[in-house]
Amino acid sequence: MPELRKDPIVGRWVIIATERAKRPHDYHPEERLLGAGGVCPFCPGHEGKTPPEILAYRPSEGPGARRDAPGWSLRVFPNRYPALMIEGGLDREGEGLYDRMNGIGAHEVIVETPAHDKHLADLSENEIESVVTAYRDRVADLKRDLRFRYVMIFKNHRAAAGATVQHSHSQLIALPTVPKNVADEMQGALAYYQFKERCVFCDMVAQERRDRRRVVYENAAFLVVEPYAPKFPFETWILPRQHRAAFEDCPRPEFAALADALGVALRKLRRALDDPPYNFILHSAPFGERDSPSYHWHVEIMPTLTRVAGFEWGSGFYINPTPPEEAAAFLRELEE
């Protein structure tokens, strides 16, 4: 059973893998990307190489309707090497001044397409919409488990951004505690709200739409911008134009607009930066804060172009060599 341990100073939780612990010689500078040759465990026909599916989008009849068989357009299953375990109680306890609990959580893989060589950016608007719908379906399901307080949805594209399997996929981790970065965001947004009685994200949307210099793209429901103070060059945010704290409360008709905005952003970044490694993270309110007037769900896409070194680790300051106004002008003018 992995363990969750809390840093006694800043309150950050870490997941300590207590089984299959890595010894010093187990660390290799470059890990090989699975499925970059040989058998891809995420491809149709290899369903037996993954744990049984939790969710799949399939035809309702015919051979393609069978569970754990080919025929799906999207497939979700537990991670074979999960960071957290789904079975058990939390058993929160102290150890002197320290705090720990069992590493309980869900860790799932969302295979976005049956096509081995397609990236998320290659998918049609309908296909991306079904990826987003799968995120929502899984969050709705996991929310019923009272042990969980947060679901983090994210994607690592290419090995340099942490992907270990080439076939295009996203991941989710359901957690028994609200992660520090999310708590920091909630708290910062609340402080702004208490001062201004307005949502800071709504204010950003309004100011960016007037200003235009950092806007990359917009449609009826979403704004794609380079944020004013980006940690990384070409960091790109997708903000819903209307206030809503939780992603899973996004009305179904807006999913097509979200798929459009995400597709445009990913295709422009791919073209601008020659298919860069990137991470994207869906930021949403913790369970139980869906009615927050101060928090506003959104997506952050971070291309992995610069290295994080001692200064950034120590300070939380980031050095960004590309002003967001220049990145936005470049992306805006670029054809997809």
Add this chain to the structure above:
Amino acid sequence: MPELRKDPIVGRWVIIATERAKRPHDYHPEERLLGAGGVCPFCPGHEGKTPPEILAYRPSEGPGARRDAPGWSLRVFPNRYPALMIEGGLDREGEGLYDRMNGIGAHEVIVETPAHDKHLADLSENEIESVVTAYRDRVADLKRDLRFRYVMIFKNHRAAAGATVQHSHSQLIALPTVPKNVADEMQGALAYYQFKERCVFCDMVAQERRDRRRVVYENAAFLVVEPYAPKFPFETWILPRQHRAAFEDCPRPEFAALADALGVALRKLRRALDDPPYNFILHSAPFGERDSPSYHWHVEIMPTLTRVAGFEWGSGFYINPTPPEEAAAFLRELEE
């Protein structure tokens, strides 16, 4: 002039390089390490390739006593490509809901040894002591500049940890604002103090010395431990056994013990992990908080063995595959 911009949600400052801004094609996946062949700008005899020195340890007489000439055992100069500029006013101002100021600060390079092929871990205790003394001398000098609130001292070892020059060196950046990570640490330590009326670091030192499972090494003044909730495998902290908020107030006689502890930690990590890339960061109280009863300066060494990916970026949670008890047992038993 670079710009400092504040994230309006979490309050993190970023440094935006507005001159020599990088265009998309300027980003390369792997940057070459300078001085790995060809002329090393940090070697004796090449003093003309760096800005004029700010500090150097030299013989007091003879040809080696001349500024910007060979003969030094340690040399400090401004970074030729500084993240921040030393000249000018801060000009703090708003831009709608956003906040900015001029990118004022100092960015200096501390070349730790004249020997091109030696690492910090290879230096004698006396030599490491003089590196630590140089840190203290530079902080004492920069503290007199009233524009600055913090000096971050750090080291990036090897390209994978962000080093761009091979010749062994540390860096410092003096900042006009307290970095978010430091503010988080100060605040967390203060919350503990308000609850317990004790310093959380002092409590850690006491508990770790009783428990022994995470202790790697100790001498009369310092404890080398694997922390209870490490972000990274083999993350190693060096804690002064006596309470003191600011590094620069560490009494001179303890510098030899610090050099001993740092040398032991770096040599053990090098041997255990086959000369891993690492970052180390000196954590100290901001200027004006040197008398804090709740904060306690220390050094954090983080080997770069795992990749930071979407989950870590989004959550601030880290997944660590090596329990600190196992890492400590391994390092403890290892000869240096």
